[in-house]
Amino acid sequence: MTKTELKDFLNEKVIQYNNPKFIESDPIQIPHQYNLKEDIEISGFLTSTIAWGNRKMIIKNANRMMELMGNSPFDFVMNHKEHHLEKIDGFVHRTFNSKDLTYFIKALNHIYTNHNGLEKVFSKYSNESSTQPAIHKLKQLFFEKSHLQRTEKHISDPLKGSAAKRINMFLRWMVRDDTTGVDFGIWKSLSPTQLSCPLDVHSGNVARKLGLIARKQNDAKALAELDKNLRELDANDPVKYDFALFGLGVFEGF
Template identity: 35%
Template sequence: MELKAVLDNLYASRSPRHLANDPLSFCHRYASPADREIAGLLASCLAYGNVKIILRNLATVFGAVGPSPRRFVEEFEPEAGMRLFAGFKHRFNDGRDLCALFLAARTMIEEADTIGDFFLGCHDPEAEDITPSLTEFSSAILAFDYSPVFGTAAIPADSAFPFFFPSPASGSACKRLCMFLRWMVRADDGIDLGLWKEISPAQLVIPVDTHIHRIARNLGLTARRQADWRTAREITAALRRLDPDDPVKYDFSLCHLGISEGCDGTVTPLCEACPVVKCCAGELS
């Protein structure tokens, strides 16, 4: 199949340059799996918007966190955290939301030792994909007691913290959570980390952002115009026909056609050198 050969070659073309331009690079700063897991949660939750701003704001957060994200979370005290991140802002998330995220991570490791083990408590290994697991995971996190941050157990309406933990049940594509799962679950290939070995990569769903949605449409992996959970599952199903055991292996390389290589969906001189050009339909209306 021509598309499989093209995408397998694209997968093989991943480079350190692409990784350096990706939030996942922050995980690679740490040798410890425990630190990488926490770093992955932080980096994925803030991975929305302009990539330069994402990387700049993550550098600020990790600079404050220090040499061990796991130790920072274990010792996290909301009152001190609110002072430390008082001026933090990433689009519509602020320092208060960030402190709630640290509190959520601390709660997960207090209850289950690792975020991975907490996720396993929500996971259905018999399901077709991670839809029910991710629904349960987000629901469980949003049900934690956040009164040390917000002053009330319930998350206030003016907080954007729930944006960190969307649910497939709402129709959201859950891009950042799917990306976090890809980082944790896929085998260590120099890009992804392979930390959560109890979960099958075959169950993962591709993280759909504007780049993946546009490129997937151009490659004929979906015709849907809305970048929602249904579209994410449809793209994943198409990729599963190419690699049933590891369908989202292509995500990083496809996404960086846009992030790092400049593909914007229009036909330009860049297309001549694009590794997927012979399978691409060009600009779609």
């Protein structure tokens, strides 16, 4: 199809999937339980961290994380005592276990106490056209405290070749104001123009079939290719097409 036909087709799919019904089966429902900005950020960050595998299991385990933090994630992160972390023992989602979650809670406290919060880190270290340098910097700051080496694998680094799907999804949630009530748009210091599409097996397969990616691996180079092509379709809101690519892949088996 022509570029105009492709754009029209994808725009129709965005309208089809970028609406409140999408929330019902998506992990974004977890941060939608909260009103406080910092609760939305922290619940969204932790949920996106475990967002791989079966979606029902992701949602179940993300809700479990929130319960373990008394359904007040920001208050828990900032005010927990060491004995409060004992209740986390036994938590597991695939390879993300209670030791990882315990460190993430301590690291988030470090980010909010010493680096003015997640939004500040991303706004400070993103460049005019991309948030990818800020993801790299977040990982450095996040692991400034003593930690197990194994826990580092749970934050991807785009400067080491990763497509960083989960953090890019989290950034879409925080930055993009879609007016339909799905994405939050609570980070006003960043622009949707800087965002990258969350690239996974579903969106990658659809993107290849539509000629948006030629590269076979779902890595940082493929993401750069996808970003370039999506920006040509809509420079102001390129990651709205995540809804189209994901919906076509997951719900339509395109």
